[in-house]
Each structure stands twice: as C-alpha cells, then as structure tokens.
C-alpha cells in the first residue's frame with residue numbers, strides 16, 4: 001500500500017495512492033498517529049486525482065537518525081575509511097519538506113549544497129534492544145529521502161555535521177510511504193539521483209555495508225525508536241562533492257531521487273542573497 005499525506009480544499013488528510021488516484025482514508029489527518037495505532041484505516045468515499053491535491057511530507061517524526069558512509073563506493077569517494085560500525089548523526093525534523101516543495105538556502109550561509117539519495121525506514125512501533133532477526137517487524141514501511149548537505153558547513157567550518165545537514169528545507173521526504181509488506185527485500189532496490197537531466201547517482205541498496213535490519217537493531221540498542229521515527233540509510237556514490245570537478249546545486253536546479261518500488265521525489269532549488 002502506498003500512503004500519502006495530502007491537502008485538498010484546505011483540509012489535510014491521509015490517503016492511499018492507487019495509480020494516479022488518491023483514496024482518502026476515513027477520519028485520518030495525521031500519519032504518525034495512524035502509524036502509532038498500527039492499523040491502516042479504511043477508505044472513505046472521496047477520491048481525488050493526484051494532480052488535484054497538494055502532496056505534503058508524509059509525516060513529522062520525533063527524530064531522524066542518519067547513517068553516514070553506508071555504501072563502500074561512497075565512503076571511498078569522500079576519502080573516508082570503511083566504517084566498522086554504523087556512523088550515526090542526526091538531522092532536525094524541522095528540515096523536512098514535501099515532494100514539490102523548494103529547497104532554499106542563502107548564499108551567505110553556504111555555497112556547497114549537495115544531494116544524497118537515500119532509502120528511508122519508517123519505524124512502526126516502539127523498539128528498544130531488538131534483535132536483527134526481529135528488527136523488520138518494527139518497520140512500518142519505507143519512503144524516499146534526499147539528505148541535502150551543506151558541505152562547507154559540514155566539512156570545513158563546523159567540526160560536526162548537525163548544522164550542514166539540518167538547514168531548513170534540507171530534508172525532502174516522500175512522496176509516499178510504501179508499507180513493509182510491499183517491499184519483499186529492502187536490500188534489492190535501485191536508488192538513483194538525477195540533477196536536471198543528468199544521472200548523478202545510480203546504485204542499489206544491495207551495496208549497503210549495514211543492512212536495514214542491522215541498522216534498526218543497532219540503533220535500538222542506544223535510542224528508543226518511536227512510531228514514525230525515520231532512519232536514513234546512507235547514500236551510494238555520485239554525490240557532488242565526490243565528482244571531479246565537484247558539482248554543487250545551483251539556483252534553478254531540479255533534483256529527483258528515485259527508488260524502485262517507492263517512486264520519485266522531486267524538488268527545485270532556490271538560492272537567495274540574504
């Protein structure tokens with residue numbers, strides 16, 4: 001099932017996407033609450049063509065846990081060593097925007113804005129100290145994320161990554177959450193990123209160093225995972241900073257992250273002086 005949060009006629013609701021039709025779900029306006037209850041509601045009577053609704057970010061989590069350097073070819077392009085355990089950092093939920101929203105930044109804050117195509121795990125129920133074998137039972141579903149990163153803040157100005165990863169609008173998410181039952185194997189999905197018409201990243205989740213079930217289990221040893229929490233699972237090779245010469249996002253660029261079985265997440269960039 002493909003679930004989305006959408007606004008139509010001034011009202012925000014939850015729906016099921018089938019082809020290009022959105023079927024509203026009965027009495028639902030908050031995806032995180034629905035995930036917490038663990039039951040996907042029945043369809044209401046209304047349905048809408050997808051192009052007639054405003055797609056919203058699927059949900060607002062209590063936390064976004066990000067995994068760095070989780071693909072060997074990406075670790076190599078950044079000059080980092082292969083991690084022996086998952087590299088964990090955070091992104092503020094206030095950075096989340098929807099499919100179709102603008103990625104915006106000020107040129108006086110950063111001039112090295114980069115893309116990172118990522119499979120995102122949506123946690124379904126409270127998870128603490130879960131085993132790898134049991135970990136996927138705590139997953140509600142999967143969505144798409146673009147871990148937009150200000151490389152100058154991340155690498156040269158700050159000594160850690162929080163600011164460069166958390167600027168407002170730096171977490172495009174969605175457009176849909178695909179429920180776990182529809183993704184037979186999360187380690188066999190094609191992940192790509194296009195900037196305008198150029199394919200920049202062309203990878204597969206088969207190349208993750210730490211798999212989804214390892215990441216859920218590992219994170220749950222340290223942080224209680226709550227319904228709706230997100231784990232961004234890292235990005236394959238082909239980010240702008242790793243290219244020769246380096247290529248960063250510019251005003252007017254359009255970035256599309258695509259993941260097999262989930263869909264396409266597209267956002268345009270707007271740069272302002274102040």
Ligand code: ZN
Pocket residue numbers: 066067068116118147232234235
């Ligand atoms: Zn990332």
